[in-house]
Amino acid sequence: xxxxxxxxxxxxxxxxxxxxxxxxxxxxxxxxxxxxxxxxxxxxxxxxxxxxxxxxxxxxxxxxxxxxxxxxxxxxxxxxxxxxxxxxxxxxxxxxxxxx
Numbered sequence: 866x867x868x869x870x871x872x873x874x875x876x877x878x879x880x881x882x883x884x885x886x887x888x889x890x891x892x893x894x895x896x897x898x899x900x901x902x903x904x905x906x907x908x909x910x911x912x913x914x915x916x917x918x919x920x921x922x923x924x925x926x927x928x929x930x931x932x933x934x935x936x937x938x939x940x941x942x943x944x945x946x947x948x949x950x951x952x953x954x955x956x957x958x959x960x961x962x963x964x965x
Contacts, residue, residue, distance in 0.1 A: 866952075869913040879913055883940040890918040890938040897936050897945040908935050916940050919948065 869875045880887055887910070895907060908922040914937070921935030937948040 867915055871911050876913065879940075883916070885918075885938065885940050885943045887918070889943065890940070891920075893938045893943055893945050894918075894920045894936045897938075897947075901947075913940065914952075917948075921948075 869879050885893070890910075891907065898904065898906070906922060908920040910918055910920050912919050912933075914933075917937040917939050919933060919935060919937050921933055932949065932951050934949045935947070936945055938945045
């Protein structure tokens with residue numbers, strides 16, 4: 866499993882090399898929630914996991930094993946899917962990325 870944390874050089878390099886930008890992924894996330902009749906909240910991004918932007922309002926950086934629950938947007942195709950999994954993560958930043 867490839868995990869890239871927000872606010873790392875690897876993160877910056879990754880987002881500069883893929884087809885779907887952070888801003889586009891943000892908008893795809895919002896459209897996913899709208900399409901599935903869910904409350905549109907716009908969750909922050911803490912990680913890229915297996916080349917997917919992971920937007921999750923449920924991540925707590927103080928707990929090393931967490932449930933990642935939210936929208937995953939493929940960085941190459943823009944396909945969005947809902948993710949709900951438990952994983953061990955150690956963040957580089959306690960604040961995720963959000964479109965302003």
